[in-house]
Amino acid sequence: MMSFFTEHILRNPPILLGLIAMIGLIVQRKNIADIIKGSLSAAFGMIILDAGVGLIVGTISPINAAFQEVVAGDISVGETLNDATFTASYGGDVGLAMFLGLILHLLIARFTKVKTIFLTGHMLWWFPFIFVAAGVEAGLSGVVLIVFGAVLSASYWSFMPWLMRNYVWAVTEDQSFLIGHPTGILSLISGFVAKRVGNKENSTEDINVPKQLSFFREISITGGIVIFLMYIAVWFIEPTIVVEGENPFFLAFNQGLTFGAGLLIMLYGVRMLINQIIPAFQGISEKLIPGALPALDVPIIFNYKPNAVIIGFIAAMLTSTVMIVIANAFNLFGVILIPLVVTSFFECGGAAVIGEGQGGQRGAIVGSAVASIAMVALMGVSVIIYSSTIQNWMLVFGGNDFSLFGPIAKWLADLISGVLG
Secondary structure: OHHHHHHHHHOOHHHHHHHHHHHHHHHOOOOHHHHHHHHHHHHHHHHHHHHHHHHHHHHHHHHHHHHHHHHOOOOOHHHHHHOHHHHHHHHHHHHHHHHHHHHHHHHHHHHOOOOEEEOOOOHHHHHHHHHHHHHHHOOOOHHHHHHHHHHHHHHHHHHHHHHHHHHHHHHHOOOOOEEOOOOHHHHHHHHHHHHHHOOOOOOHHHOOOOHHHHHHHOHHHHHHHHHHHHHHHHHHHOHHHOOOOOOHHHHHHHHHHHHHHHHHHHHHHHHHHHHHHHHHHHHHHHHOOOOOEEEEOOHHHHOOOHHHHHHHHHHHHHHHHHHHHHHHHOOOOOOOOOOOHHHHHHHHHHHHHHHHHHHHHHHHHHHHHHHHHHHHHHHHHHHHHOOOOOHHHHHHHOOOHHHHHHHHHHHHHHHHHHHHO
16 A cells, blocks of 8 residues: 555656645535546646756766766666665665655644645655665664654755745745755755855846847747857767767757757646646645645746756756866775766756846856865765765766765764674
């Protein structure tokens, strides 16, 4: 039963958010037509958002793989992306930690002033995943390992979105939702820096461009051009990004178009999801957990400052790649690091939006650049900590809250392991 609930509901964002919308509408005593329409529309919005994200990740992944081939050719892509061995051995512990953690998370929302309800479905799996891995690294097992993963997961789901709330609300001017995503520490760094170096009145959305170049104001076009240029640049460095028989120019052009289309689809899904889930969630907030706020995936805020997302992506990629070259040249972490393309777009894109909310154009650029330096440092530490479990996974998806709270969890797990002796 628990396995069914985990696989088909908790790890299925469209179903999860559709059910959340349904519960909210039911407790508001809406008629059956509104309940069906609202629930399905929320699910449709999530599917559309996921489709857009899928297109974006699909265009970024070959760039990531090409970088990996250049700087870390000895790492298996399959192992890096899946870490199937760890999941096969400890997947049950991760599932139990997630289930127990959700109960603790809802109790925190119900009985404390921290009113977060974490609704980013896939992150409900990945945080127990990293915390259980930290426990395994420290020698924990059985019930202790599961409870350890559950308590830390519940704490993260509850408190990190709450810590970010003022930065998020400064951007959205809407206090009806929070952000539940591992961009947390990078966004906090970006917001802190941006407030001190930027000018909030000078927004990325007000960038003056000549009329002939006004198309650059469209995030889909700007993003597509950036990806096109990245493919061309990467092709010169690592020609294997192009399959034999393909034309490099048209591959880059098609990937740029796909990325731009993915952005449009993602942003449409964001708007549709917000329009459905926020009103429906008010029923839960009013009837079941008073004052509760949904914590949603980071693309939700991309719609508010889309130019900042692309600016942050570019700033993060440039800065972090330079830092990674330096780290590898001096062997600072004892592990070959690879450029974090996915993290640069999603986590640092979110950090740039937060930086924009605190310091405008300069805040978005400097905030995301500083955050990307922290991103490389965090990744370097975390791949050392996870040397025998999920190191390869961290090389691709780390540099964010996973890489901050994973090492903290390992330190706590060592203390517990020492006490239990």
